Amino acid sequence: MWQWFHKLGSPKWFFGIANRLMPWLLAGGLIILAVGVVWGLAFAPKDYLQGNSYRIIFIHVPTAFLAQSVYIMMAVAAVVTLVWRMKLADVFVKAVAPVGLVLTFLALFTGAVWGKPTWGTWWIWDARLTSMLILLFLYGGVIALDRAINDEKSAARAVAVLVLVGVVNIPIIKYSVEWWNTLHQPATLKLTEKPSMSSEMLIPLLLSILGLYLLFGWLACIRMQTEILVREQRTKWVREMVMAGRN
Amino acid sequence: MAFDSFSAFLAMEGHGPYVWACYGAFVLLMATLMVWSLRRRKAAFDACRRGFEETRNTGRTAASGAQATFARVNVSQD
Numbered sequence: 001m002w003q004w005f006h007k008l009g010s011p012k013w014f015f016g017i018a019n020r021l022m023p024w025l026l027a028g029g030l031i032i033l034a035v036g037v038v039w040g041l042a043f044a045p046k047d048y049l050q051g052n053s054y055r056i057i058f059i060h061v062p063t064a065f066l067a068q069s070v071y072i073m074m075a076v077a078a079v080v081t082l083v084w085r086m087k088l089a090d091v092f093v094k095a096v097a098p099v100g101l102v103l104t105f106l107a108l109f110t111g112a113v114w115g116k117p118t119w120g121t122w123w124i125w126d127a128r129l130t131s132m133l134i135l136l137f138l139y140g141g142v143i144a145l146d147r148a149i150n151d152e153k154s155a156a157r158a159v160a161v162l163v164l165v166g167v168v169n170i171p172i173i174k175y176s177v178e179w180w181n182t183l184h185q186p187a188t189l190k191l192t193e194k195p196s197m198s199s200e201m202l203i204p205l206l207l208s209i210l211g212l213y214l215l216f217g218w219l220a221c222i223r224m225q226t227e228i229l230v231r232e233q234r235t236k237w238v239r240e241m242v243m244a245g246r247n
Numbered sequence: 248m249a250f251d252s253f254s255a256f257l258a259m260e261g262h263g264p265y266v267w268a269c270y271g272a273f274v275l276l277m278a279t280l281m282v283w284s285l286r287r288r289k290a291a292f293d294a295c296r297r298g299f300e301e302t303r304n305t306g307r308t309a310a311s312g313a314q315a316t317f318a319r320v321n322v323s324q325d
Contacts, residue, residue, distance in 0.1 A: 037270070042256060045249055052259035056269045063273070102280050110269040117265050215277070222284045229291040233298060242295045 033211025095223035
């Protein structure tokens with residue numbers, strides 16, 4: 001068990017595993033996402049209430065879902081960084097924060113564009129929207145804080161603490177549509193209940209989420225590899241790998 | 248197929264601009280993020296290679312071990 005834990009923390013071991021996983025994550029992610037999106041755009045029936053504007057859901061929900069999910073993963077990695085000082089956990093936080101930022105921005109953007117024909121407004125200070133905006137600032141804060149501190153060790157600790165403080169925002173996002181009954185519609189997908197959507201809409205939505213998850217995995221791998229190369233550039237294994245021309 | 252024709256598909260009964268703006272932004276940003284990440288990785292690789300070739304050419308003891316890297320953890324985990 002401990003040996004496995006240590007192996008997991010080894011940048012060299014991760015580099016190899018990532019190399020093997022990446023083609024599958026990329027191909028799987030692109031194909032599944034494309035199937036989900038094309039199905040949702042062209043084949044799913046139109047919503048009886050919102051018409052065709054609801055088709056934005058097939059990217060709005062996946063990006064919003066991933067934006068929160070990535071933050072939770074970062075929080076777990078932050079705990080690992082603080083408690084076990086594992087190199088890879090900190091590498092993960094720094095590598096995926098910009099991805100989380102882009103996903104949160106896309107969730108907000110697609111939400112705003114969806115809101116215009118549906119609610120009649122681009123933006124309102126609704127609880128769900130505001131808490132998502134705070135998530136965007138949290139991602140921005142993590143990136144900025146990391147850049148502001150030169151010492152790697154202090155940066156890792158400060159970033160981990162910021163990530164953990166920000167976790168309080170995640171349940172607020174999740175329950176905002178139930179606590180404050182304002183404009184945003186209730187959750188589309190709930191783990192505990194039967195989905196309220198017809199399966200012709202639900203299956204493409206689930207496919208889009210899965211596809212985006214896989215693409216995120218690919219992005220995380222490639223960005224972590226970059227971070228590892230920068231940090232470990234003077235080690236023997238990087239030297240051997242780079243000089244052998246493998247990548 | 249939920250639409251009768253391709254032009255109906257593009258128009259989405261008046262919601263076309265909204266729907267396509269969202270999908271356009273999604274594709275553009277995700278593609279940019281992916282290409283940028285790929286390029287950064289390649290740049291990091293090339294920088295490593297240049298560094299190693301320089302130390303080899305000057306005859307110094309290249310890559311003299313882990314003490315020269317970031318002292319993130321004390322124990323080498325390799």
